[in-house]
Amino acid sequence: MKKIAYSPANTMLHALHPFTKFSLLLGLSVSIFFIDSPILMFFLFIVLVFGFLTVCRNPFAYFGMRTTFLTALMIGIIQCTFVKQGSELTNIFGLSITNIGIQRAVLISIRFLVIILCSYLFILTTSPSDFAFAFMQMGVPYRYAFMIVTSMRLVPILSIDGERVNFSQRLRGVRYDFRKPGEMILHMNIYIGAVLYSLINRINKLAISMESRSFGRYATRTYQNPLHFTFRDGIILGIAFLFVLFFYYLKWKGFV
Template sequence: MRLQEINPSVKAGAVVIAIILLAFAFDPVTPLLVLLGSSAAACRFGGVSVKKWLLCLSPFLLIAIGYVWSAMLFGRVPSGAHAQILWSFGPLQVTAAGVSRGISLGLRVMSFAALSLLFVLTTSPSHFMFSLMQQCRFSPKIAYGILAGYRFLPLLKEELAVIRTAHRIRRMGVTGGWADQVKQLGRYAIPLLASAIRKAERTAMAMESKGFTGSRQRTFYLRLSVTAKDWLFLAAVVAFVLVSFYISGRLGQLSWYSGEL
């Protein structure tokens, strides 16, 4: 079973449920298991290469490191036996509990990112919008508007490259201080905005001429359905998160989020 074959709405629901369940845990073992499981599922059943997966996770790793560092240094210092000081410099103190709390917070960030990337990298945007319209009764006006905007992004990128090249030919790309850079952004933004407005008008006229009214009672060239395979995937994701809770509890590491850092 490939993840690309799962109904996008069911897949999104499974990811949201997993993130909500995982938000109640605040220990290093549970999010670590979810992170490893999500990575294995994306590479094994989603066809995502290990290199691409690590590259997509790398920005979130930097964010997680920032959370770990801030929680270790500026988190609430516990009292009693858990306040074992590992390192101190002036008013800054790093305790064993702070390190554990920071690692737990960082792994939570990574596990949330892994679950989100699992959905993004294995789901077609067009199929997701079709699924939202057909299974979740999403408004066709909003869905097709999002799809049109998504299709415009590569075109805007190409136009930005053309504008930059034209500016270099006219020696307008050479900038000095921050004031010149702000003016240069304006020279980029205005043509791009005008081009986007023209594309939006042409798209609206084309859709109206084809009889698009935004009605839910319409036909689709692609019909998506929810099958037993989709429900099996949903049950497997929820079961995996619950098993991660169980393993963490058996190891004596499971703890629940109390709202304090």
């Protein structure tokens, strides 16, 4: 199993400007809450699955993918079970399953999947430093934009440190027992203190490393592979914008 992280490749999605991808991600994440048609939702889902398959052959090789689909399934089951509106299609052990229940189940579980898959696709195809650069192009000072890169660098390290501290505690007889809240708070306190100590040490070393390599010397910086907002980015953003307009027009007319 692999962790969801940027995976370099030569696909069209990789080649898009991070700003384009980020706009699509934001636009889709907001618009999706206005889609009430399960068919349209399913169409979007299929498009995303194709997007995924161009980036990786087996999406289930990533950590969290199975959990995502299982969660979507659970959401669907809950919707089917508890939505009582509409006409009853069948009755299982006293629980009536209605047509609206099934519609809501498909709609909400696929909506959940689309949002998660979109974010995953963005992470898989966007280098954090390119993302930081895109922010800089948008006028955000690179010191702030670079926080994305440094936090992505530190998060896995912090998680390893946390595991190690937790294991060291277990070796010293620590058991997190919910029946003894006082003891549990004490152990958690000690755990957080040890992880924070380690984190501060690492941040200090990272800061030294960055500053002693001229970070912050100028208000701007160059990039080895500067990104350009291409004609293709413009076309894709334009099409997406027109698509959204068309969708709202159909919605206004009551077609979807």
